[in-house]
Amino acid sequence: AQSVAQPEDQVNVAEGNPLTVKCTYSVSGNPYLFWYVQYPNRGLQFLLKYITGDNLVKGSYGFEAEFNKSQTSFHLKKPSALVSDSALYFCAVRPYNTDKLIFGTGTRLQVFP
Amino acid sequence: NAGVTQTPKFRVLKTGQSMTLLCAQDMNHEYMYWYRQDPGMGLRLIHYSVGEGTTAKGEVPDGYNVSRLKKQNFLLGLESAAPSQTSVYFCASSPSGRDPKNIQYFGAGTRLSVL
Numbered sequence: 001a002q003s004v005a006q007p008e009d010q011v012n013v014a015e016g017n018p019l020t021v022k023c024t025y026s027v028s029g030n031p032y033l034f035w036y037v038q039y040p041n042r043g044l045q046f047l048l049k050y051i052t053g054d055n056l057v058k059g060s061y062g063f064e065a066e067f068n069k070s071q072t073s074f075h076l077k078k079p080s081a082l083v084s085d086s087a088l089y090f091c092a093v094r095p096y097n098t099d100k101l102i103f104g105t106g107t108r109l110q111v112f113p
Numbered sequence: 114n115a116g117v118t119q120t121p122k123f124r125v126l127k128t129g130q131s132m133t134l135l136c137a138q139d140m141n142h143e144y145m146y147w148y149r150q151d152p153g154m155g156l157r158l159i160h161y162s163v164g165e166g167t168t169a170k171g172e173v174p175d176g177y178n179v180s181r182l183k184k185q186n187f188l189l190g191l192e193s194a195a196p197s198q199t200s201v202y203f204c205a206s207s208p209s210g211r212d213p214k215n216i217q218y219f220g221a222g223t224r225l226s227v228l
Contacts, residue, residue: 009153044156101158
């Protein structure tokens with residue numbers, strides 16, 4: 001079955017430190033990968049995507065993600081966390097030649113001052 | 114600059130009551146989606162539409178019906194609400210479902226409680 005796993009329910013990091021939010025996937029064929037962020041009482045906002053090409057993709061608000069085909073991972077990273085980055089982060093995959101997204105369960109990022 | 118608009122924002126229903134959630138998008142998108150978000154389960158696709166007049170089942174369609182009579186609107190109906198349908202519902206739209214360059218744009222959500 002095709003799926004996305006976010007192994008951490010919550011990630012805590014101090015402001016100014018680097019952060020990583022993990023995502024692994026299981027799909028057949030080449031996937032399209034996405035990260036979305038959800039702030040309290042808001043809808044999901046697109047952060048970045050991997051379609052093809054360079055394994056390191058850069059997105060909004062200083063976030064980046066690294067696609068690793070051998071490890072089937074697409075971890076979200078930021079060099080220096082801000083308190084305002086505190087939110088719920090979702091990884092999603094669109095299997096090749098389909099029109100639907102499969103979402104992970106979400107990881108809550110808490111950045112402490 | 115509305116994007117995707119969902120109404121209502123909040124609703125409380127009694128078991129057995131019916132209601133309709135409205136999603137409207139002003140981006141001329143072909144594809145529209147309804148998801149539900151539950152703690153620890155992420156977003157699960159209920160129904161979706163690939164164009165005006167079309168609908169298709171997603172991962173968790175039971176207990177819901179949808180209609181796409183106009184391109185800009187996608188309605189989600191609950192004919193007989195059950196407590197298991199207590200959730201936050203999100204609508205999304207996309208220019209096309211299969212073009213990898215396209216992303217989904219989400220509304221702010223509808224928080225539904227069924228007592």
